[in-house]
Amino acid sequence: MPCADPPLEALRERVLEAADRAAPLEIVGGGSKRFYGREPQGEPLSTVALTGIVRYQPSELFVTVRAGTPLAQLEATLAAEGQMLAFEPPHFGPGATVGGMVAAGLAGPRRPWTGAVRDHLLGVRVLDGSGRLLHFGGEVMKNVAGYDLFRPMAGALGTLGVLVEVTLKLSPVPACTRTRALPLNPDEARSAMGRLWGGAEPVTATWYDGETLYVRLAGEEPAVARGERRLGGEALPETTTLWRDLREHRLPWFREPGPLWRLSVPPAAPAIRLPGDWGVEWAGAQRWLRSPAEAGAVRHAAAAVGGHATLFRGGARKGEVFHPLDPALLTLHQRLKAVFDPKGIFNPGRLYTQL
Amino acid sequence: MLTDTKDKLPPSTGTPAERLAALRDELAGWLPGEALVTRPETLRAYECDGLPAYRRVPGLVALPSTAEEVARILAAARWHRVPVIARGAGTGLSGGALPDPDGLLLSLARLNRILEIDPDNRTARVQPGVRNLAISEAAAPHGLYYAPDPSSQIACSIGGNVAENAGGVHCLKYGLTVNNVVGLRMVTPCGEILTLGSEALDAPGYDLLALLHGSEGMLGVIVEITVRLLPRPESVAVLLAAFDTIPAAAEAVAAIIGAGIVPAGLEMMDNPAIRAAEDFVHAGYPVEAAAIVLVELDGTPEAVDAAAERVAALLREHGSAQVRLARDPDQRARLWAGRKSAFPAVGRISPDYYCMDGTIPRHRLAEVLAEIARLSKDFGLPVANVFHAGDGNLHPLILYDAARDGELEKAERFGARILELCVAVGGTITGEHGVGVEKLDSMCVQFAPAELECFHAVKRAFDPDGLLNPGKAVPTLHRCAELGAMHVHDGRLPHADLPRF
Numbered sequence A: 001m002p003c004a005d006p007p008l009e010a011l012r013e014r015v016l017e018a019a020d021r022a023a024p025l026e027i028v029g030g031g032s033k034r035f036y037g038r039e040p041q042g043e044p045l046s047t048v049a050l051t052g053i054v055r056y057q058p059s060e061l062f063v064t065v066r067a068g069t070p071l072a073q074l075e076a077t078l079a080a081e082g083q084m085l086a087f088e089p090p091h092f093g094p095g096a097t098v099g100g101m102v103a104a105g106l107a108g109p110r111r112p113w114t115g116a117v118r119d120h121l122l123g124v125r126v127l128d129g130s131g132r133l134l135h136f137g138g139e140v141m142k143n144v145a146g147y148d149l150f151r152p153m154a155g156a157l158g159t160l161g162v163l164v165e166v167t168l169k170l171s172p173v174p175a176c177t178r179t180r181a182l183p184l185n186p187d188e189a190r191s192a193m194g195r196l197w198g199g200a201e202p203v204t205a206t207w208y209d210g211e212t213l214y215v216r217l218a219g220e221e222p223a224v225a226r227g228e229r230r231l232g233g234e235a236l237p238e239t240t241t242l243w244r245d246l247r248e249h250r251l252p253w254f255r256e257p258g259p260l261w262r263l264s265v266p267p268a269a270p271a272i273r274l275p276g277d278w279g280v281e282w283a284g285a286q287r288w289l290r291s292p293a294e295a296g297a298v299r300h301a302a303a304a305v306g307g308h309a310t311l312f313r314g315g316a317r318k319g320e321v322f323h324p325l326d327p328a329l330l331t332l333h334q335r336l337k338a339v340f341d342p343k344g345i346f347n348p349g350r351l352y353t354q355l
Numbered sequence B: 001m002l003t004d005t006k007d008k009l010p011p012s013t014g015t016p017a018e019r020l021a022a023l024r025d026e027l028a029g030w031l032p033g034e035a036l037v038t039r040p041e042t043l044r045a046y047e048c049d050g051l052p053a054y055r056r057v058p059g060l061v062a063l064p065s066t067a068e069e070v071a072r073i074l075a076a077a078r079w080h081r082v083p084v085i086a087r088g089a090g091t092g093l094s095g096g097a098l099p100d101p102d103g104l105l106l107s108l109a110r111l112n113r114i115l116e117i118d119p120d121n122r123t124a125r126v127q128p129g130v131r132n133l134a135i136s137e138a139a140a141p142h143g144l145y146y147a148p149d150p151s152s153q154i155a156c157s158i159g160g161n162v163a164e165n166a167g168g169v170h171c172l173k174y175g176l177t178v179n180n181v182v183g184l185r186m187v188t189p190c191g192e193i194l195t196l197g198s199e200a201l202d203a204p205g206y207d208l209l210a211l212l213h214g215s216e217g218m219l220g221v222i223v224e225i226t227v228r229l230l231p232r233p234e235s236v237a238v239l240l241a242a243f244d245t246i247p248a249a250a251e252a253v254a255a256i257i258g259a260g261i262v263p264a265g266l267e268m269m270d271n272p273a274i275r276a277a278e279d280f281v282h283a284g285y286p287v288e289a290a291a292i293v294l295v296e297l298d299g300t301p302e303a304v305d306a307a308a309e310r311v312a313a314l315l316r317e318h319g320s321a322q323v324r325l326a327r328d329p330d331q332r333a334r335l336w337a338g339r340k341s342a343f344p345a346v347g348r349i350s351p352d353y354y355c356m357d358g359t360i361p362r363h364r365l366a367e368v369l370a371e372i373a374r375l376s377k378d379f380g381l382p383v384a385n386v387f388h389a390g391d392g393n394l395h396p397l398i399l400y401d402a403a404r405d406g407e408l409e410k411a412e413r414f415g416a417r418i419l420e421l422c423v424a425v426g427g428t429i430t431g432e433h434g435v436g437v438e439k440l441d442s443m444c445v446q447f448a449p450a451e452l453e454c455f456h457a458v459k460r461a462f463d464p465d466g467l468l469n470p471g472k473a474v475p476t477l478h479r480c481a482e483l484g485a486m487h488v489h490d491g492r493l494p495h496a497d498l499p500r501f
Ligand SMILES: Cc1cc2nc3c(=O)[nH]c(=O)nc-3n(C[C@H](O)[C@H](O)[C@H](O)COP(=O)(O)OP(=O)(O)OC[C@H]3O[C@@H](n4cnc5c(N)ncnc54)[C@H](O)[C@@H]3O)c2cc1C
Pocket: B049, B050, B085, B086, B087, B088, B089, B090, B091, B092, B093, B095, B096, B097, B108, B128, B149, B150, B151, B152, B155, B156, B157, B158, B159, B160, B161, B162, B163, B164, B165, B166, B167, B168, B169, B216, B217, B218, B220, B221, B222, B223, B343, B432, B433, B469
């Protein structure tokens, strides 16, 4: 390391000491996504001392930031320069950190049109289970030197190491953003979403709650205005908080009790016959389901249309939360985990029972 | 199963040549005759890829037609402990598909079918030997296309694109191969077929789909790929601007990005490249200019009009006396013609050229080009620069004559210095062409031993017997130690104060 970095050194010591005892560690940022994945276990290892924006030069379209930095702080800094994280990450709580956001790998309403967290991740520094600080990727848009070991950190839920620093690609905030609301029945909504997915209008989000299809358009004003004319429906005020509330699961739809499933399916997949309430995002590719159905039935139904199902929130966390992997793929996962975390100390069991 | 299969392998017996002969006999037992190449004249056709400075005649070539055949071949090769080198179209520029005289070259060229176009989900499911451009052609009737467009797109295979994580002119806006592939099927070295990714927007577990991108045939053989298709933009505009100095052109590029505009393409050429291209295709490029910048904008007509106006103003503000705008397809093709033929154009003015592929932070562009010009004088070898300015991906073309004693080695040393420079300013030794055999030494500059160890461990996780494309992409720690190369830490060379470039 070029300079002394006391918070990092402290983390490294904890990791080495835990590895020595083979004692599990729960990596915690703001704790905002502790509800996600299987039950956390292990002694908490906090990343919140690793804060700060390391490098940010707006015209370079990237930012390098320490993992414990509050996501809200990063977003405010970017907004002041007219930039944003195009994958529109959910916070799920005021304390959300940048590292937690990458580890959870969750993206918001804009995802189908701009890509996921992994599509905007350019590089990481990660502390592995042997206390090595590893640097993969970098700060440039194109980089194929060495295997891509940075993108797989997104969504690994901390099971491969402690993210210390991440570099993210940035996008300009669109000049103009507007929302239309169209009252449609489920069949009409499905074909409308299909047309939007295949079409050229500058759509950046859709939400269907069973009664109304909401569509967000963003870009240059004339292009947005044309999209509005073609879509019809009613305009929502530009100040609407609909999309933020959707992203944060604060809409009334999400407040109903019961386990919440997330079905990730091909956008044009047919309607899935399962009892319960459906809320559909991502032009049909992300379907939320509140249902009393058995886990096996939900998984089977998602797989039958080429997708997978996650017990997102409010369900039993002792069994598998994420869609089970086939055995050969699971073996490969275990081997990859062993490369970074030979003692199995990082967030054991958070992603899968055997990881 | 992946686990413990190692135990079932018989102990290695015989010389590499004997093992290869045993594999040949076994494959001859069930592969159709024309799918197995053993005649020396025919084997020679596979001796190199797009980097002809490295050549080796393969011991054996197999051309399977199905994924199941690929799986069976891999299982057999593993049984006989024969290394396997996958090959797509052989257009790679880093020697990734360089054969092994004691190995099997596995050509995917016959797996060349487009299996399905799904316009509703905007995906295409294809075999790995399908040419990049063929996907867009097949999708065109649906108003769709496949965005990543390497200059080699009429020839290169989609499997090779995945294995190299290929880029292209339109990657600035639409991403690299990794951002446009949603799923793939790969064969493990044991001959098992795995599915990674899905037709949904994500898949459970680790993102092994990303890990396979750019893995250069070292982790698995890709036998099927599902790509995302995009709706054809309704409207496209191309602007060409000439500049008197390179720094002015670089500033203009930064200004466009800084203004929040995301062009579909943003390319730059320096004077030697402009002249070579103009001599070759007569695109009407301004041959006196120090640099030209090409900007492509796409989207709805309304959005393109608005953006074109803003870009033209920015280009003028930053000193371009000459800005041309093309809207119709013919005019646009003309403006692009020079850029698209830049490599062959340079090939006409020099007996040989060596194409480099470093990426740098965009704001270091002018400085790095000045340094390359200085190195060019030192080495006495001219350079023409063509690059993806929008994302900082440089392609310096070093002109040399292989017939002259020592000139290839000189060109390679010059190239290595350029890559060292890219790392020193915070960039990387390869943006899209891969490491192959060509940049093994430069890897020692970019990565510390700990990361290299990780790469080797990941390789072992996928390929415990080390039979897939051995020796490529990741140098041994021993090699780096021998080389005595300095790993550049945090974009800072040790003793950065010493004059070096
Ligand atoms: C004139 C010219 C212009 C070029 N322009 C560009 C450009 O703009 N952008 C760019 O990115 N590249 C460019 N390239 C480089 C090259 O075309 C790309 O790297 C391309 O992706 C290689 O594809 P291929 O099918 O020829 O692969 P090959 O050269 O056959 O193989 C490349 C590597 O991939 C592995 N491989 C191939 N197929 C498979 C498979 N099915 N499974 C596993 N591994 C496999 C091989 O083992 C090898 O390591 C250019 C090359 C030329 C000659």
